[in-house]
Amino acid sequence: MPFADELISRHTVQSLTHAIRAAAPDADLTALRAAARQIGPLPLRHRADLLRDALLTDLPGDYAALARTVRTARDNAPQFTGWLIWPVTSAVATRAVQEDETASFDDAMALLASLTGRLSSEFAIRTLLRHDLDRALNTIVRDWAGSGDADVRRLASEGTRPYLPWAVRVPQILARAGVTVPILDALYRDESEYVRRSVANHLNDLSRDHPEIVVDTARRWLSSPDTSTERLVRHGLRTLIKRGHLGALELLGFAPAILDVDGPRLDRNVVPLGGSVRLTASIRNTGDSAARLTIDYIVHHRKANGTRTGKTFRLTTRTLAPNERMEVSREHSFRPITTRRYYPGPHAISLQINGVESNRSEFELAPTDTP
Incomplete structure (x- = not known):
């Protein structure tokens, strides 16, 4: 399986060049050919930007001329699909914004919708959202959210996510609380799991800034x-639940509970880097009614500056009858991974049950295999 950066490769550039040459045989594709030699050291989004700029250089003229070429390639070139679509849709959106005409903007929205089944237009739509958010949202709510094409309906949700991975931010979406909620309202009962998954991820994005x-x-x-x-x-x-947000917990049926928590207990006080620690705990419902519990544990990692930051990990969900007791146990590894850097020194582990954190159990992360 290729690394993310290799999703747009020299082969992608060659396929794009062939498709554009077939659609616009008189075009001088010098910039695209040069891009094939320049793409190697670049990360994925920079590769897409390089090809976008090459297309805009090799296909000069107004928006309408570019749109005609793209539609010709779409309708006639079988290789006009996959990751080469990202720079194409970005070029369409960029040229429309540069022209700053309502007709070009509206046509770019329609063209991106028609291409999104070949590769999602979620990255390119950000350019149009940043240029005229209200006009774009009107089209998305009125046309895309009710489209018969699941790819277009997903684009409505995914393209407007506040924190879409790999994509540029849209400051107006971040500044205007809840501006995308009407899109989610139109799609949360969508027949497609593909669309509903995007709605859930969009909702989770919103929770970072607007939990209420x-x-x-x-x-x-x-x-x-x-x-x-x-x-x-x-x-x-899911993020609000990990943060222990009481409103989110109660909405899912995890009300405050009366509990006796013994733990977490750790099987060692010193953990070597690359090793693991086992945590155990005993939880008893001391209330008069059944308690539905969502149980997580938090590892309080030491940072480079000596402070600590908590990372929440899922344990289990359980309903305890009055006076019922349960045991929980988990092995937690400190094997080095690319997404986290470990710093030797004091660490701690605590439980979080229905948003309430237990006492912390301390341990030392050692820089070498300390017995």
Whole structure:
């Protein structure tokens, strides 16, 4: 399987060049040919930007001329699909914004929708959203959210996510709380799991800045659910649940509980880098009614500056009858991984049950295999 950067490769450039040459045989494709030699050391998004700029250089003229070439390639070139579509849609959006005409903007929206089944236009749509958010959202809510094409419906949700991976931010979306909620309202009961998954991820993005809007939205949806709504909401609230947000927890049925928590207990006080520690705990429901519990554990990692930051990990969900006791156990590894750097020194582990954190159990992460 290729690394992410290799999704747009020299072969991608060659396929794009052949498709554009067939659609515009008189075009001088010098910039595209040069891009094939320049692409090697660049990360993925920079590769897409390089090819976008090459297309804009090799296909001068107004927006309408570029759109005609793209539509010709779309309709006639079988290789006009896959990752080469990213720079194409970005070029379409960029030229439309540069022209700054309503007709060009609206046509670019339509062209991106027509291409999104070949590779999602979610990255390119950000250029149009940044240029005229209200006009773009009107089209998305009015046309895309009700489209018969699941790829277009997903684009409505995915392309407007506040924190879409690999994509540029849209400051207006971040500044205008809840501006994309009407899109999610139109799609949360979509027949396609592909679309609903995007809605859940979009909701989770919103929770980073606007947790109350997210909880209120989820509450409305759960008041009129279908068979998939609860699952979607659970996925959309996952970050708030990890953070112990009480409103999100109560919405999913995890009310405050009266518990006796013994632990977490650790099987060692010193853990070598690359080793692991086992945590165990005993939890008893001392209340008068059954308690539905969501149980996580938090590893409080030491940072380079000596402070600590918590990372929450899932343990289990369980309902305990009055006076019922349960045991939990988990082995946690400190094997080096690319997404986290470990710093030797004091660390700690705690439990989090229905948003309430337990006492912390301390241990030392050693720089070498210390017995």
